[in-house]
Amino acid sequence: MKSKQNLQLVRPALDIEAIRQDFPVLHQAIRGKPLVYLDNAASTQKPRAVIQAVKDFYEKDYSNIHRGVHTLSERATIAYESARNEVAHFLNAKSEKEIVFVRGATEAINLVSQSWGKKFLKAGDEVLISHMEHHANIVPWQLLREQIGIELKVIPITDQGELDLEAFEKLLSKKTKLLSLVHISNTLGTINPVKDCIKKAHALGIPVLIDGAQAVAHQSVDVQDLDADFYVFSSHKVFSPSGVGVLYAKEAILDSMPPYQGGGDMILTVSFEKTTYNEIPHKFEAGTPNIEGVIGLGHGIQYLKHLGLDKIKAYEEELLSKATLALKEIEGLQIIGEAKNKVSVISFVLKDIHPHDIGTLLDNEGVAVRTGHHCTMPLMKRLGLPATARASFAFYNTVEEIDALLRALEKAKKVFG
Amino acid sequence: MDDLRELYQEVILDHNRHPRNFSAMEGASAKAEGYNPLCGDQLTLYLKSEGDQIKDLSFQGSGCAISKASASLMTEALKGKSKQEALELFKKFHHMVTGSVGEEPDPSLGKLAVFAGVCEYPARVKCASLAWHTLKNALEGKGEVAKTEG
Numbered sequence: 140m141k142s143k144q145n146l147q148l149v150r151p152a153l154d155i156e157a158i159r160q161d162f163p164v165l166h167q168a169i170r171g172k173p174l175v176y177l178d179n180a181a182s183t184q185k186p187r188a189v190i191q192a193v194k195d196f197y198e199k200d201y202s203n204i205h206r207g208v209h210t211l212s213e214r215a216t217i218a219y220e221s222a223r224n225e226v227a228h229f230l231n232a233k234s235e236k237e238i239v240f241v242r243g244a245t246e247a248i249n250l251v252s253q254s255w256g257k258k259f260l261k262a263g264d265e266v267l268i269s270h271m272e273h274h275a276n277i278v279p280w281q282l283l284r285e286q287i288g289i290e291l292k293v294i295p296i297t298d299q300g301e302l303d304l305e306a307f308e309k310l311l312s313k314k315t316k317l318l319s320l321v322h323i324s325n326t327l328g329t330i331n332p333v334k335d336c337i338k339k340a341h342a343l344g345i346p347v348l349i350d351g352a353q354a355v356a357h358q359s360v361d362v363q364d365l366d367a368d369f370y371v372f373s374s375h376k377v378f379s380p381s382g383v384g385v386l387y388a389k390e391a392i393l394d395s396m397p398p399y400q401g402g403g404d405m406i407l408t409v410s411f412e413k414t415t416y417n418e419i420p421h422k423f424e425a426g427t428p429n430i431e432g433v434i435g436l437g438h439g440i441q442y443l444k445h446l447g448l449d450k451i452k453a454y455e456e457e458l459l460s461k462a463t464l465a466l467k468e469i470e471g472l473q474i475i476g477e478a479k480n481k482v483s484v485i486s487f488v489l490k491d492i493h494p495h496d497i498g499t500l501l502d503n504e505g506v507a508v509r510t511g512h513h514c515t516m517p518l519m520k521r522l523g524l525p526a527t528a529r530a531s532f533a534f535y536n537t538v539e540e541i542d543a544l545l546r547a548l549e550k551a552k553k554v555f556g
Numbered sequence: 557m558d559d560l561r562e563l564y565q566e567v568i569l570d571h572n573r574h575p576r577n578f579s580a581m582e583g584a585s586a587k588a589e590g591y592n593p594l595c596g597d598q599l600t601l602y603l604k605s606e607g608d609q610i611k612d613l614s615f616q617g618s619g620c621a622i623s624k625a626s627a628s629l630m631t632e633a634l635k636g637k638s639k640q641e642a643l644e645l646f647k648k649f650h651h652m653v654t655g656s657v658g659e660e661p662d663p664s665l666g667k668l669a670v671f672a673g674v675c676e677y678p679a680r681v682k683c684a685s686l687a688w689h690t691l692k693n694a695l696e697g698k699g700e701v702a703k704t705e706g
């Protein structure tokens with residue numbers, strides 16, 4: 140631990156201007172103003188390294204994978220499988236067999252609910268989620284509830300936007316058969332103490348799924364250290380192509396799960412009488428996948444590694460505290476979500492101006508923020524708000540862009556004033 | 557700022573701050589709910605008609621300035637109109653907010669022409685037309701929640 144910190148001091152901090160040059164999309168005007176992209180929690184921009192990797196694949200190596208003996212097919216297969224290897228290292232999985240490629244975090248959770256859930260859960264069993272879940276970690280369990288009669292229990296949150304840990308422990312019981320918890324809230328920015336939660340659940344033999352959609356872009360994740368049974372995230376939120384997601388699951392668990400979809404690639408042999416399934420992870424990857432997207436993800440992860448997630452985290456913490464302080468200075472502005480541990484995601488409301496109007500007013504100044512319920516309607520209800528505006532920062536955002544946000548908000552107030 | 561004023565005209569800001577006909581209605585002959593899931597705008601529209609004529613309208617709810625002002629101005633514009641006239645006006649209004657920039661609004665829209673700027677903001681068309689979709693449901697006797705398809 141100590142040596143790690145020493146290393147950090149020796150390594151130079153991030154050169155943000157140079158990093159910005161890696162992202163072509165950032166250099167443009169919106170309605171006559173320089174683009175200030177603060178919607179990174181919704182999706183992230185892509186560095187040249189990712190764009191080039193996808194382009195190169197199309198121009199030099201494109202083919203289907205796992206299918207042919209010809210050279211292009213072999214190259215495509217190698218590129219695709221080395222991306223799997225890259226993801227396994229990124230999450231510190233024991234083996235690349237534990238990495239299943241899907242369409243996104245959403246599909247990964249649906250896969251767990253439909254494959255693992257249908258096999259191992261029965262009527263009356265409880266799945267425990269929290270009040271700050273994204274719809275992607277609510278609706279799949281409701282579908283399962285309709286199908287087999289499981290129960291859904293919800294961990295309450297405090298007014299600061301943190302998990303109510305006392306209530307959490309009380310909710311864990313013999314009936315609890317899965318804890319499915321968001322690592323970092325996309326609406327509040329709250330970093331949940333998932334390692335502790337996993338430990339407490341495991342003490343009662345309860346497996347745990349962690350929705351890491353918002354986590355992997357902001358901090359390094361070690362699934363072995365967390366001891367997560369399932370961990371899911373989306374490629375598009377880590378500076379990589381959309382249409383790809385990752386399901387990590389412990390090997391023994393994946394092995395015990397029935398296929399999610401049937402088709403090509405997930406089988407060993409097919410006859411009309413009986414089909415035998417391929418090994419994991421291929422058993423869960425039916426049909427031709429998003430080959431170029433997966434390859435792009437491999438390069439996106441390489442890019443992140445090259446910047447260093449520790450440095451990214453330190454820089455983003457600086458942006459978060461500067462932006463938080465400055466926003467609080469704005470009269471009538473209230474920050475929603477004041478957890479002690481947060482990433483650079485800031486939801487807020489501004490007195491007398493509806494978030495949707497804020498979104499348009501800021502867009503006029505070139506500032507892109509998200510407004511609405513952020514796919515967390517139960518959370519919004521808990522907060523008593525129809526919507527919030529949300530500014531979410533990535534490592535390519537600058538202190539000057541915080542100023543641009545502030546100026547745009549002041550202007551919005553003037554228009555409505 | 558000028559381009560913003562184009563969308564947030566003084567009339568719109570005024571109706572946002574002080575919405576007209578903003579109350580529940582006793583003895584309404586029709587009522588409909590409108591909801592825009594994208595931004596959480598929600599409104600209840602009340603209607604009193606006699607034969608073919610709309611005698612009175614009012615609304616309640618919460619939402620952004622565009623949706624609130626649109627509902628407020630709509631209730632003012634439609635009092636005394638026939639159902640047919642109301643639906644005709646909706647057509648023209650819809651055309652204006654989804655139309656091309658710089659096109660002159662139909663003169664019969666009157667005050668509603670303040671929403672002409674919306675066509676430059678496709679994401680806001682749903683806000684501007686929510687009240688109208690809800691009206692259509694109320695006129696057609698559909699109690700269900702109106703959704704905005706733009």
Ligand SMILES: Cc1ncc(COP(=O)(O)O)c(C=O)c1O
Nearest residue numbers: 243244245273275325352353373
């Ligand atoms: C916390 C969280 N979970 C799940 C998702 C779903 O991700 P996707 O839409 O990429 O499947 C998101 C995306 O917004 C998210 O923020």
